[in-house]
Amino acid sequence: MTRSTHPHARRTAAAVALLCALTATTQAPAHADPGPAPTTLDGVRRQLDSLYHRAEVATDKYNAADEKAKAQQKKVETLNRRVHRAEQQEARLKTLLGAAARAQYRGGGLPAVVQFALSSDPRHALENATLAEQTRQTTQDQLTELEATRKELRERTDQAGAELNDLRASRRAMQENRDKIEKRIAEARALESRLKAKERTRLAALEKKAQDESQADWVGTGILNEVGTKAGAAGRKAIAYATQQIGKPYVWGAEGPDSFDCSGLTSQAWLHAGITIPRTSELQWARLPHVPVSQMRPGDLIIYFSDASHVAIYIGNGNIISAPRPGRDVYVSPAGSMQILGVVRPDA
Structure with a gap:
């Protein structure tokens, strides 16, 4: 039967x-x-x-x-x-x-x-x-x-x-x-x-679970006990600008004021802090001073993936502000939720 x-x-x-x-x-x-x-x-x-x-x-x-x-x-x-x-x-x-x-x-x-x-x-x-x-x-x-x-x-x-x-x-x-x-x-x-509504909800839950697990692994290394907690004067300005953009949509190639892609957000944040940096995440990684992840501080930029294709601004307490991808808005998320390539400091 x-x-x-x-x-x-x-x-x-x-x-x-x-x-x-x-x-x-x-x-x-x-x-x-x-x-x-x-x-x-x-x-x-x-x-x-x-x-x-x-x-x-x-x-x-x-x-x-x-x-x-x-x-x-x-x-x-x-x-x-x-x-x-x-x-x-x-x-x-x-x-x-x-x-x-x-x-x-x-x-x-x-x-x-x-x-x-x-x-x-x-x-x-x-x-x-x-x-x-x-x-x-x-x-x-x-x-x-x-x-x-x-x-x-x-x-x-x-x-x-x-x-x-x-x-x-x-x-x-x-x-x-x-x-x-x-x-x-x-x-x-x-x-x-x-996807139906229930599948989309489940998909979002799976995405969050993957991020949380990755963040837990990263935090579990004890890294947050080593990183800096205070931003420099320019870094504070960059974070303030990025914070004001939370909720604005991701649009490829955009650098504000109404929408951003990932490197558009970070380059504009630092421009409003008085420092001009390269436009793309790849060039930000190539040209800006590198600092060890253990020595990063709020305001630094975290570069993600082996091809340096994503970037976010570190705001402290293990979190970043980033423009994630199409269909999403600028938001706060765990810094360790993606594969970290390294950290750069525009005001080194």
């Missing part, structure tokens, strides 16, 4: 099966085969985490490309201003050369020695010859300067063109990254939207 199954259990199993099929078909082909599709809600949670992580990596690459494009745009604008100044200088030299040529024409255009021989006033002729020689030398100097100016102008123009080409290439890369981001975010949202 076949054993009957409770209707709710059948619905849950069907929902998981549907999600498993969906996750199996939303893998980006550029990534390696992730293995078997998940068969439980916890497996789905892990799959969602993977999708959002990949989206965050793509977001960081987009932000880096955007920063590069902005920097190149400033270089191009500077070069164009220099080219414009060179053109003005060239026009001025042409005017001076024209004036010198007209003066020579008014003098008859004769060589100085001939003018001296034909003159009835040798002293006056000698003065004219000296002036003519000075004018000739000045004209020659101006011609030399004009040649150099034209050469520099050509070099600047070529350099400006090269910078423009780099800028266009960066923008193309930026657009490709944006497309990847939007596709991955859509995949993750599609996964969540297929």
Whole structure:
């Protein structure tokens, strides 16, 4: 005799099966085969985490490309201003050369020695010859300067063109990254939207449980007995700014004032504290001074994952403020709930 199954259990199993099929078909082909599709809600949670992580990596690459494009745009604008100044200088030299040529024409255009021989006033002729020689030398100097100016102008123009080409290439890369981001975010949202309310609640509970377990492991090392408890003056300002943003939505590529991504929040927090730091989490990790996790203090930035794709600001008592991912708001969460790569201190 076949054993009957409770209707709710059948619905849950069907929902998981549907999600498993969906996750199996939303893998980006550029990534390696992730293995078997998940068969439980916890497996789905892990799959969602993977999708959002990949989206965050793509977001960081987009932000880096955007920063590069902005920097190149400033270089191009500077070069164009220099080219414009060179053109003005060239026009001025042409005017001076024209004036010198007209003066020579008014003098008859004769060589100085001939003018001296034909003159009835040798002293006056000698003065004219000296002036003519000075004018000739000045004209020659101006011609030399004009040649150099034209050469520099050509070099600047070529350099400006090269910078423009780099800028266009960066923008193309930026657009490709944006497309990847939007596709991955859509995949993750599609996964969540297929869950029923009860499954979404269970999924959230599983996510919180995983965070709590990770935090417990981290706290269990005794790390909070070693870390600092007092922020520096700038760190306090950065924390105050980040605190004011709690509840605002995560939006990829955003750096306020109404929405943020993870590095947009941390870079703006420190900017409002009077310190400019790199825009992306990857560059924040690469360029800011590192401090041991055991020596971190409130205001420091915690960099997460081996690819430095996530960042949050440490606020003390084992907590962080971060912009977590699409569909979520800026919030306070456990510092040890994710894989910590290291800590950087903008005001070291």
